[in-house]
Amino acid sequence: MIFAQSTNPQFEEVTFSSGKLILHGFIHKPEGNAPFPAILMNHGSEQFPKSGRGIVEPYVNQGYVVFFPHRRGQGCSSSQSEYIMDSINREPATTRDKKFVELQEIHLEDTIAALSYLKQLPYVNKNRIIMAGCSFGGIQTVLATEKQLGIRASVAFAPAAMAWCSLPLLRSRLIKAVRLATVPIMLIQAENDYDLTPTKIMAAELEKANKPHKLLIFPAFGTTYADGHSFSVRGEQVWGNEVFSFLAREAL
Template sequence: MRLSEPKEVIFPSGKLNLHGFIHKPEGDGPFRAILINHGSEHPKSGKLIAQPYVDRGYVAFVPHRRGQGRSSDQSEYIMDLIGQEPESTMGRKFVELQETHQKDVTAALSYLKQLPYVDINRIAMVGGSFGGIQSVLSTEKQLGLQGVIAFAPAAMAWSQVPELQLRLIQAVRSATIPILLIQVENDYDLSPTRTMAKELEKVNKPHKLLIFPAFGKTHAEGHAFGVRAVEIWGDAVFAFLESVMP
């Protein structure tokens, strides 16, 4: 099927003017909606990851957080800021910047709710890697989300940043909505999803953990599972979304 044509929009996050891309099915709605959190890369329109959701009748919004992609002129790039920090305070800075980027995610969600063709009672969030971290952090807030899907959150940072481990464990223990955690066997590190799933189980919070067989041959290929392998994860993800947003 032909990829949907995105519409670029500008939305406020505090004093910043951030960019994002709306991918919309044909029709007037109201549609279910999904906010897609990109990783640490400089994103583009997000066509590939948005298309499966549009095909299922969802509006998909891909906001670009400060310093990244089309919002590059609104702040310094997060990886540059982390790299400038002394090793003794790098972990704390890493978490601090994730909290700052969370403001952009919350602002993007507010923008999404204002779209006349979006059903504000049926909005969920998905993200991978850094975007998975953002998605997990969103679960502890009362944002009007119905569920969150996190692909490989913190898989490349978990072992190096104990401060992040503590922050994400705190987030899931305080979760207010269902969480679906997904990774593949050959990702960089399975500890984040497994640890968070155990914490969710301890506090009896609704969640599901899915570990798929290896995708590709390298850690990098496995880490790209959430973008490149909808034919494998699609049924599980949409079953989860339909269960939280009937």
């Protein structure tokens, strides 16, 4: 089904396979002539992500096809698994950290399957693909960087900003991922996000490993922690020039 948009030409709901699961996602296409560079945009922990239109529109307006897949248990893929936060919250405190990391690895299978689907689209330049995401989506983006997936770079907004301090196994896993990073990573947060520590520590690890990266901590966005955490969705006028310049260098 294709829906009209005010500034973007169209978006389309599609299905794709992740192992035995049938997942859903939304393809957002720009105006212009194909093939287009593309972005795989990873959603956060919200139970019911929608089409992602408000999140992806700035990127589509810059000429990128954006795929916004719904991972298992969330949004249009909710019938394919239990909602990830229900699984995590049901786990005893003593094993919650381990469960959190296990589920992120399982969701990474969906992220990689979505990337494979994106590469097969005839109007996408499969040699010009970026991965991006915020919060849980930022975790997915960081984990994917250690794998040889054929992407050009990654943009991670606030990865683990709400989980870093209480989950040591997650911290270790993300540090391992950036030490093994295979592509340039841009790490971004607003000053008033929940926790700046993960972004700063991962950037320091990238620096020590001599991996290409860029760390950007912007001034406070809004007044609350939640406002700061929404920076990737609502703060384009602040971060746009930096992010789009980075994307242009890596993908255009």
